[in-house]
Amino acid sequence: MAYPPKIHQDDNKDHMLAVIQQFPLATVISVKDNEALVTHLPLIYKNGKLVGHLDKFNPQAEVLQNNQPVTVIFSGSQCYISPSIYKTEQLPTWNYVKVHLKGSATAIETPEAIKQSMLDMTTFLEPENAYVLKANDPKMEAYLPYVKGFEITISHWEGKFKLSQNRNKEDFELATQELMKRHRESIELLLNRIL
Amino acid sequence: MAYPPKIHQDDNKDHMLAVIQQFPLATVISVKDNEALVTHLPLIYKNGKLVGHLDKFNPQAEVLQNNQPVTVIFSGSQCYISPSIYKTEQLPTWNYVKVHLKGSATAIETPEAIKQSMLDMTTFLEPENAYVLKANDPKMEAYLPYVKGFEITISHWEGKFKLSQNRNKEDFELATQELMKRHRESIELLLNRIL
Numbered sequence: 001m002a003y004p005p006k007i008h009q010d011d012n013k014d015h016m017l018a019v020i021q022q023f024p025l026a027t028v029i030s031v032k033d034n035e036a037l038v039t040h041l042p043l044i045y046k047n048g049k050l051v052g053h054l055d056k057f058n059p060q061a062e063v064l065q066n067n068q069p070v071t072v073i074f075s076g077s078q079c080y081i082s083p084s085i086y087k088t089e090q091l092p093t094w095n096y097v098k099v100h101l102k103g104s105a106t107a108i109e110t111p112e113a114i115k116q117s118m119l120d121m122t123t124f125l126e127p128e129n130a131y132v133l134k135a136n137d138p139k140m141e142a143y144l145p146y147v148k149g150f151e152i153t154i155s156h157w158e159g160k161f162k163l164s165q166n167r168n169k170e171d172f173e174l175a176t177q178e179l180m181k182r183h184r185e186s187i188e189l190l191l192n193r194i195l
Numbered sequence: 196m197a198y199p200p201k202i203h204q205d206d207n208k209d210h211m212l213a214v215i216q217q218f219p220l221a222t223v224i225s226v227k228d229n230e231a232l233v234t235h236l237p238l239i240y241k242n243g244k245l246v247g248h249l250d251k252f253n254p255q256a257e258v259l260q261n262n263q264p265v266t267v268i269f270s271g272s273q274c275y276i277s278p279s280i281y282k283t284e285q286l287p288t289w290n291y292v293k294v295h296l297k298g299s300a301t302a303i304e305t306p307e308a309i310k311q312s313m314l315d316m317t318t319f320l321e322p323e324n325a326y327v328l329k330a331n332d333p334k335m336e337a338y339l340p341y342v343k344g345f346e347i348t349i350s351h352w353e354g355k356f357k358l359s360q361n362r363n364k365e366d367f368e369l370a371t372q373e374l375m376k377r378h379r380e381s382i383e384l385l386l387n388r389i390l
Binding site: 002003004005010015018019021022024025027029030031034035036038040041042055057058059069071073075076077078080082083084089090091092095096097098099100121122130131133137139140143153160161163176179180183184186187188189190191193194195 | 197198199200205210213214217218219220222224225226228230231233235236237250252253254264266268270271273274275277278279284285286287289291292293295316317320321325327328330332334335338355356357371374375378379381382383384385386389390
């Protein structure tokens with residue numbers, strides 16, 4: 001099959017988990033009445049499943065249950081690669097690290113289980129315990145009635161790691177350096193324009 | 196309507212264009228036979244439309260034509276916000292800058308017009324002319340038969356700018372500082388794990 005190009009596919013599950021764990025903000029895509037519903041949510045990988053919660057008023061909440069199909073995208077870094085950075089002659093391209101997952105969603109039914117998923121998520125996101133979410137935190141208790149919890153059983157994994165692997169070693173390394181440089185620069189530029 | 200929370204919606208088109216122009220890598224979502232097709236592609240905003248091209252063997256190519264509906268997501272930065280960074284007491288959250296667009300796609304039919312869209316894209320992405328794509332570039336000529344061009348007419352704009360605007364001024368500023376710090380740090384950590 002000519003698509004997707006094999007050179008940019010990474011089947012290594014550890015590499016995909018590295019993206020999921022370091023960039024937990026997932027783009028969660030459901031299809032309802034032939035239309036895409038899209039929400040951005042952190043998901044935590046636990047016991048082979050992805051676990052999260054969302055605003056109960058979000059229209060996507062009702063399709064994140066009953067084993068309904070869902071597509072989940074995790075996004076690592078990305079940047080434009082100017083041919084000017086290479087030693088060899090090339091066309092412009094765009095590099096990125098993405099993980100595409102397909103699976104099915106089921107609701108986490110009880111408030112206690114949703115609460116536990118929030119505690120797990122916070123423990124994962126606070127490896128140095130700068131903040132500790134307590135099981136009886138009153139803000140969390142007040143928040144629980146406004147969310148729905150869900151977990152996703154993953155049926156299909158796809159690592160899309162487009163990092164100029166099709167170039168020679170020197171150009172490949174120049175492309176990864178460019179990714180770091182562009183990634184660092186982009187945030188100041190954006191906030192200067194929108195705030 | 197309780198969803199989405201108004202405080203995080205930004206209707207300012209200039210702000211949305213800032214995201215589109217600074218983070219041109221779009222997540223392009225089509226629905227076919229009730230399934231989501233997703234491709235990551237740079238899109239350039241020109242004359243009020245989004246213009247791009249993709250691998251002609253990509254199964255999504257056949258639905259990016261004939262005015263078929265498409266959802267496009269542009270992603271600015273994002274990060275986990277630990278309550279430990281605030282002066283006031285809060286729950287953990289995730290901040291992000293996203294632009295959601297809906298529209299319809301039509302094919303760019305002629306190789307000449309696709310070529311022009313590549314020249315326009317490169318000019319936009321090379322503001323300092325570090326690299327100039329020439330109209331008769333032989334690599335581009337060889338590449339043209341393997342892509343399909345398309346443009347998207349936008350019918351619906353939505354800026355999802357979740358930046359702790361619901362916190363007091365001091366905490367809001369601490370959250371934007373955290374976004375910058377986390378953004379800068381994340382890329383080294385990722386590449387160390389996957390390369």
